[in-house]
Amino acid sequence: MAGLHPAAEPRPGPLQGIRVLDFTAMLAGPHCARLMADLGAEVIKIEGLEGDLIRSRPPLRDGNSTYFGALNCGKKSVAIDLKTDAAKSIIHALVKQSDVVPENFRPGVMARLGFDYATLSRHNPKLVYCSISGYGQSGPGATRAAYAPIVHAASGYDAANLSYQPTQDYPASTGIFTADILSGAYAFGAIQAALVHRERSGQGQAIDVSLMDSMLNLMVFECQETQFPSERRRPVYAPMKTRDGHVIIAPISQKNFQQMAEAMQRPDLKTDVRFATGQARVENWTALMAVIEQWTEQHTGIEIEAIMDANGVPCSRFLTVADAMKDPQLAERGSLSRIKDGAGEFLVPNAPFKFTTPTAAGPTVSGLGADSTDVLSRLLGMSGEQIDTLRRQGVLSRSD
Numbered sequence: 001m002a003g004l005h006p007a008a009e010p011r012p013g014p015l016q017g018i019r020v021l022d023f024t025a026m027l028a029g030p031h032c033a034r035l036m037a038d039l040g041a042e043v044i045k046i047e048g049l050e051g052d053l054i055r056s057r058p059p060l061r062d063g064n065s066t067y068f069g070a071l072n073c074g075k076k077s078v079a080i081d082l083k084t085d086a087a088k089s090i091i092h093a094l095v096k097q098s099d100v101v102p103e104n105f106r107p108g109v110m111a112r113l114g115f116d117y118a119t120l121s122r123h124n125p126k127l128v129y130c131s132i133s134g135y136g137q138s139g140p141g142a143t144r145a146a147y148a149p150i151v152h153a154a155s156g157y158d159a160a161n162l163s164y165q166p167t168q169d170y171p172a173s174t175g176i177f178t179a180d181i182l183s184g185a186y187a188f189g190a191i192q193a194a195l196v197h198r199e200r201s202g203q204g205q206a207i208d209v210s211l212m213d214s215m216l217n218l219m220v221f222e223c224q225e226t227q228f229p230s231e232r233r234r235p236v237y238a239p240m241k242t243r244d245g246h247v248i249i250a251p252i253s254q255k256n257f258q259q260m261a262e263a264m265q266r267p268d269l270k271t272d273v274r275f276a277t278g279q280a281r282v283e284n285w286t287a288l289m290a291v292i293e294q295w296t297e298q299h300t301g302i303e304i305e306a307i308m309d310a311n312g313v314p315c316s317r318f319l320t321v322a323d324a325m326k327d328p329q330l331a332e333r334g335s336l337s338r339i340k341d342g343a344g345e346f347l348v349p350n351a352p353f354k355f356t357t358p359t360a361a362g363p364t365v366s367g368l369g370a371d372s373t374d375v376l377s378r379l380l381g382m383s384g385e386q387i388d389t390l391r392r393q394g395v396l397s398r399s400d
Contacts, residue, residue, distance in 0.1 A: 011074070013040020013359045018195070020044065021091075021098040022075060023115065025052045027148070027177055028132045028211065029104035030071040031184030036100070036191070037074035038351045039359050044094070044375055045075045048082060049397050051368040061343035069365040070348040073339045078376070079369030079397035082113050086395045091115055093380050095123045100191055104132040107142045117206040127204040128194040132187050136210040146211060148177035155179075155215035160222045164236050183214040235285040239318065240296040247296055247304050250314040254278060263311035264295045334360075341365035369397035 010016050018041040022033040030045075030052070037043040045052075054068040080087050095101065101120060103110050110116045110131070117129040131137055134146020152158050157178070158171040165172075187209040194205035216223060225234070239246040251257040254277075261269040269275050269291070274284040281288055296304055301317035308315035325347065330336060334354075336347045339362035348361050376382040390396045 010042070011037075011040045012357055013038070014355055014357055016040035018042070018100065019098045020100040020102065021046060021094055023101060023103035023105070023110070024132070025104065026054060027071065027180035028184040028187070029102050030054070031181055032130070032132065032187040032191070033102055034071055034074065034361070035185070035188045035351050038361050039355075040357075041100075043075040044098075044371070045072060045077045045366070046082070046091070047077055047079045047368060049079055049369075049394075051079065055368065064341045064343040064365070066341070066346045066348075069339065069341045069346065073348060073362045073365050075366060076371035076375060077366040077369055078372045080372070081395050082115070084393075084395050086390060086393065088114050090376065090380065090395075092120070092123050094375075095120045095127060097379055098124065098127070099195070100128045100130070102130045102132065102187065102191070106145070107131070107133050107137045121204055121206075125204055126198055126202065128191055128198060128207070129204065130187050130191050130194075130207040130209065132183055132209045132211070134211050136213065137208045148179040148211065149174060151179045151211040151215055155212055155219075156222065156226075157215050157219060160219055164234075166238075178218070179211040179215050182218060183209055183211045186214050186217070232282075235282055238289060240289075240293045242296050242299060242301045242304060242317075244300045246318045247301050248316055248318070249292060249296070249304075249308060252314065256313055257281070259311045260292075260308070260313045263307050263313055264292075266291075266295070337361040337363075339363055339365065342367060372396050 015036055018036070020033055020036050020041050020043040022029070022043050022045045024030050024033055024045075025047070033043050033045070052068060052072070054071065055065055057065050057067045059066045080090065082091070101115075101117075103115075111119075117127075117131075120129060121127050133142070134151055135141040135144055146154075152174065153171070158174075162168060162171050187207065190207045190209060194207060197203065197205060221234070237248055237250045239248055249260065251260040257275070257278075258270050261267055273280065275281050275288055275291075299307070305315055305317055324330075325336065335350055335352075337350050337360045338345050338347055340346075341364065350361050351359065373384070373387055376387055377384070387396065391398055
């Protein structure tokens, strides 16, 4: 691919040789950029002198956040005061040697700093520039403050999820920021398409990804059902009580239903007029769920999983994250990597896709500004004296 750059200690992967100047913070943008680092891109994280806010968020060990590390492993860190004239010159010079700039500031911030696409593309017409924001870069709501829980509410996601809860009358609380991770993944995909376009045309691209649009894309059925309402409530697979917790069983197809009936030793269900066809099951959904739960209540979760798995019926216990991370399937697949920061080692999930070329997270998490000297000397040819002067002037963080 045109535009490949040499990197210090290059890692293998399909994006080896691609350089990313990462202006993102918090979750959505860092997730996007970390996926590129996992695939071998050289990702240079540009941070303010105070650092990404997530650096101070727990879980913390000796002041090192594994939350931050999971989102930023495999990247280099340059800590710089972006409001200074010296920073502008440095960033513009780095852009000339970069392929991708992701950012997730509120719309207008990068323009005020002098780092918007219109400005940076003058220094590098082949630049792929990706902006991630709550509501997009234009429109009456573009500058609204937005974090994932806000967009979950604004998009209708929380209301839609509430509609599937038979006994709850208020939206659920959440600490899982779906909108951030989803929009980061969409941004990652869009950047790859833009790099292919650049390879074919020689032209850069400005990409606009919004958390709001991402959440609407998540709700495929709901966006259609709201336009064409159904006469009856949509049936959903609910948790079933067991002797020691809950399971979920999802006999989606006719074959799955028949397999489930055999697994439960209830072959009569296959000919029961209430359940014999998909339409009949929809019309008698509550009764079907009650029949299944009468059976699950007599068994443990592990027993139910074993019985259903043996019969090809989709089923799972409700595991904790700790349980899931110990799943031997993950170990066999290599789904987790052990990486290292200033306090030691910890596990992070790898990207959810694999290539013939080895890819993985990590292997280390850079401290704030730890790579400033390396990046500025290697890429811009700055001397140690010049870099020390920038530190004394407060443009760069005091030490690597």
